[in-house]
Amino acid sequence: MTFSSSICTSAKFWAWQASFLLLLTNNGASQSIIKNLPGFSGDLPFKLETGYVSVGKFDELQMFYYFIESERSPENDPLLLWITGGPRCSSFYGLVYEIGPISFQFGDLNKDPLTLVTNPYAWTKLANIIFLDAPAGTGFSYSTTLEGYISSDTLHATRAYEFLKRWLVTHPQFLANPLYISGDSFSGKIVPIIVQHITDDIEAGTEPPLNLKGYIIGNPATNTKGDVNSRIEYAHRMALISDRIYESTTRNCKGEYVDVDPNNQLCLNSLQAFQECTGRLDSEHILAPLCPRANDYDELTVLEMNWNWKAGISLPVEDTLKDFPSSLQLCREDRIRYSVVWANDINVRKALNIREGTKGEWAKCNRTTPYTFDIPSSLEYHRNLSKKSLRALVYSGDHDMAIPYISTLAWIESLNLTLEDDWKPWFSDDQVAGYTIYYSNKEYNLTYATIKGGGHTAPEYNPKECFDMFNRWLGHSPI
Incomplete structure (x- = not known):
């Protein structure tokens, strides 16, 4: 090392x-x-x-x-x-x-x-x-x-x-x-x-x-895998994704959202739809405003990045946050x-x-x-x-x-x-x-x-x- x-x-x-x-x-x-x-x-x-x-x-x-x-x-x-x-x-x-x-x-x-x-x-x-x-x-x-x-x-x-x-x-x-x-x-x-x-x-x-x-x-x-995999069901229960997105994701990915087969295009498409619905939410508190990340990190961020990398999905972090005001009080x-x-x-x-x-x-x-x-x-x-x-x-x-x-x-x-x-x-x-x-x-x-x-x-x-x-x-x- x-x-x-x-x-x-x-x-x-x-x-x-x-x-x-x-x-x-x-x-x-x-x-x-x-x-x-x-x-x-x-x-x-x-x-x-x-x-x-x-x-x-x-x-x-x-x-x-x-x-x-x-x-x-x-x-x-x-x-x-x-x-x-x-x-x-x-x-x-x-x-x-x-x-x-x-x-x-x-x-x-x-x-x-x-x-x-x-x-x-x-x-x-x-x-x-x-x-x-x-x-x-x-x-x-x-x-x-x-x-x-x-x-x-x-x-x-x-x-x-x-x-x-x-x-x-x-x-x-x-x-x-x-x-x-x-x-x-x-x-x-x-x-x-x-x-x-x-x-x-x-x-x-x-x-x-x-x-x-x-x-x-x-x-x-x-x-680790169970914690990340549960986010799809959680998002569905919290009305962050629709019934159709949830059903297609569970069907196409067969409950596996971490070690995704890169050749399973249907699964990748479903996960992309999930990401579009949730990508601009603060995953640690879905009611909080999404703000630019500080020069800091925790392992949850690493897990999120790793998960989306395996799934071939791009996280909308830097580019999509550039228009957010840095002075948000919350x-x-x-x-x-x-x-x-x-x-x-x-x-x-x-x-x-x-x-x-x-x-x-x-x-x-x-x-x-x-x-x-x-x-x-x-x-x-x-x-x-x-x-x-x-x-x-x-x-x-x-x-x-x-x-x-x-x-x-x-x-x-x-x-x-x-x-x-x-x-x-x-x-x-x-x-x-x-x-x-x-x-x-x-x-x-x-x-x-x-x-x-x-x-x-x-x-x-x-x-x-x-x-x-x-x-x-x-x-x-x-x-």
Whole structure:
């Protein structure tokens, strides 16, 4: 596996700088309590810790994290490890746009000062949460060797678990807290692997035993082909394509929309019709405006491009977006700019105690380091975990076409669990907030919930509803 020459030179320089700094400081792990942050007025009303934990055979991976203690009862409330998807997207996204205690006050970034405000629906009101930048090269995490930047699904999960064990060594007061591994999007493949590692170690009697209780995944990538194939049915259910287009597509492609026979012209024609109907929609929230992509990416974009390349279809991205105004207020890309500007401010890096010289430009997602997608499906991990004494919460924003609720519900049904409580609405402020279904298998139970009107990262679009869902589930109450 090779880098381009420019990437290789840059990575070698960062690795050399990081090694030099570690030799000088002789400190492979660190932690700091942060009381103030640029953009936030006054002292932070919650306890924020940032730091690095050394991972790897030679401690070459320096994994950066944000840890926020529960605002309710840190000593009793659960501990969550949060992995943002991508892969290689910073956990800061989950912290500031989804479930963390602060968020940006959006306005005109060109005129107004960048301001942080509190999030009234933060999950940290109920739980202690570690937001981990992983793998190395993501966010503020880095490696002291070039090889340390090479990762894969299995390596990502293994190193995240190693991080967790080492973090708990320096935070033994949280060993007894109920532990949940959590995340959304592509971390739907990573979280079950981490949980499997933990259960294996618990059964082997590895010390210290972690108090694992379960896992939480939102709009989770699970079975790559199944997730993508389900978009046709989803588009039909949401009236994005007609009955005729749906019927011709399913007939001509025979349910296979990923590995399409390039000689099957009827299938290609049907997929072209599908693309014409959906190509100018934001696949991660079909009600959101379509905006130009930022200089960022996540694995869902890669999957979409790969899918359409195999099918011989051209995505209307650059050419068809050039007439869209860049100042659309609801553009996700505009909101992402806030975090890019903030995280690249030298005063912010000083406040967070980022090690000087270890990181170049911060980006929401890292596009430069090698990554191998070696787990095409995490379904077998879920199947194994369904035989353990665990709780699982799986949720889907129902307006996400990137990973439609259809595919998530399909793999859950394939586990052949006992249906305890069938599909019914759940409520927030006496309004229908989505629909839920409850399964069990002896000591294992799984709650599935849709978030009405939610997108790919549901708490970003429906913060109160997702907070209510999380609160009830943590309390072992019906959602």
